[in-house]
Amino acid sequence: MSFVPQVKIPATYMRGGTSKGVFFSLEELPESAQVAGEARDKLLLRVIGSPDPYGKHTDGMGGATSSTSKTVIVASSEQPDHDVDYLFGQVAIDKPFVDWSGNCGNLTAAVGSFAISKGLVDPDRIPENGVAIVRIWQVNIQKTIVAHVPVTNGQVQETGDFELDGVTFPAAEVQVEFLKPVDASEAMFPTGRLVDELDVPGVGVLRATMINAGIPTIFLNAEEIGYTGTELQAAINGDDAALARFETIRAYGAVKMGLIDQVDQAAQRQHTPKVAFVNKPADYETSSGKVVHKDDIDLLVRALSMGKLHHAMMGTAAVAIGTAAAIPGTLVNQAAGGGELQAVRFGHPSGTLKVGAEAIIDDGEWRVNKAVMSRSARVLMEGWVRVPGDAF
Incomplete structure (x- = not known):
């Protein structure tokens, strides 16, 4: 042979x-x-x-x-x-x-x-x-x-x-x-609302900000789904039932955002949309043992990628976070204290990250000119x- x-x-x-x-x-x-x-x-x-x-x-x-x-x-x-x-x-x-x-x-x-x-x-x-x-x-x-x-x-x-x-x-x-x-021809908020109601069978009706900036992302309130926003990977990734719920939320959110026609198509679109949950600042210990103090951050964010809680934060999701934070009324903006925000520092499982965004109202619609962050x-x-x- x-x-x-x-x-x-x-x-x-x-x-x-x-x-x-x-x-x-x-x-x-x-x-x-x-x-x-x-x-x-x-x-x-x-x-x-x-x-x-x-x-x-x-x-x-x-x-x-x-x-x-x-x-x-x-x-x-x-x-x-x-x-x-x-x-x-x-x-x-x-x-x-x-x-x-x-x-x-x-x-x-x-x-x-x-x-x-x-x-x-x-x-x-x-x-x-x-x-x-x-x-x-x-x-x-x-x-x-x-x-x-x-x-x-x-x-x-x-x-x-x-x-x-x-x-x-x-x-x-x-x-x-x-x-x-987000191009001028595209809808930053595909449903036309800053905060929407997402009806997910077996989960319930959830408030959600669904945004297309950086990468399509569904933002939820941590407390509304039973979390604090201080969770590390083990708390989510070791819970098969929780991962299944998040995948169901992601699938129904993808339909509502117009990314797919039917929920079963979500399996062929695993990379997008992302699901994230936010909360107001709180002290927590990162995965490396470092302590993040609530006074050093504007909000907490945890995000899932490819069916698992991310160990830090996806760069494209950070763009979505910065953009949503800059627009008064979104769940992200509310978690960060509300008002006009040009930059936020958020806490994730590994530490913190600062991201800025320039958002303006153009002809009654929110537009974002750019989002900026530092990496290596x-x-x-x-x-x-x-x-x-x-x-x-």
């Missing part, structure tokens, strides 16, 4: 924000995977090690969590006034499925660095010392993101003293701007990833 040998593909393993993933340059992928379709999905599944019924990703590059089963494809941009196109694939852990429906805000922080290292940014736009402005077209959501990448002696600076809760070691700060995360990124490993030649 003959066996097909492995093929090796140039790849870079990078951390961006509180996530990490495998980065590829489009032109370096096998020809069959350079276009969207079955071959590309099968390749990325095999790279990550999915589907894995053991939930470990032992035979792949994934880390068996929503934060670490990620893939990125970067190419020279076809859009005017942009440097690169950035395509994100969220790989399911236990299913043969790659979700292309949304962005990863955390890995966005690494896209600029990767693009520079791959020569995808015009060298004339990279200072010898200073900050390189990388203009990114986010293909999944068709939005512009600007990464401010520090450069020292002509090279991307990855080390530094910027600390990001949820990341063990300090690194160089990368400021990320999400420009017009660095290369963990680079070279080639190997997969069996008949895997895709």
Whole structure:
């Protein structure tokens, strides 16, 4: 019996924000995977090690969590006034499925660095010392993101003293701007209301702010669903009944937001929408044992991604938090004390994060010009990833 040998593909393993993933340059992928379709999905599944019924990703590059089963494809941009196109694939852990429906805000922080290292940014736009402005077209959501990448002696600076809760070691700060995360032609609030009633069979009628900014997100009041907003991962992820309730809420919310037509379609759209719950500030101990004091934050937020409580906060969900906080009347704004807020610092399971947003009323509708946050990124490993030649 003959066996097909492995093929090796140039790849870079990078951390961006509180996530990490495998980065590829489009032109370096096998020809069959350079276009969207079955071959590309099968390749990325095999790279990550999915589907894995053991939930470990032992035979792949994934880390068996929503934060670490990620893939990125970067190419020279076809859009005017942009440097690169950035395509994100969220790989399911236990299913043969790659979700292309949304962005990863955390890995966005690494896209600029990767693009520079791959020569995808015009060298004339990279200072010898200073900050390189990388203009990114986010293909999944068709939005512009600007990464401010520090450069020292002509090279991307990855080390530094910027600390990001949820990341063990300090690194160089990368400021990320999400420009017009909601187009004027799109509804920021798909239901037309800042706070809606979401009727979920088996759960009840819940107040919810459903927003499309950064990533479609359903915000709930923590106390209304039996939580305080200070929970850590074990309190949610170890409770199968709770996870099932959140998935049901997510499915019915997706229908109400117009993202799917029927609740059973939610299984094929695991990456979006996100579900999060908020509450007013309170003291709590983070997953690392650090104490967050209520006077140091504006509100508490906990969010689920790919069916599990996130260990920190998704970058795209942070955009949704900042945007919703800036709009008086939303559940997020109410939890943060109400009024006009240009920036908030919220508490998540690993610590705190500050996010700002510029929101205005335009012709009676709320619009957001941009959302801004600081992350960090660095290369963990680079070279080639190997997969069996008949895997895709």
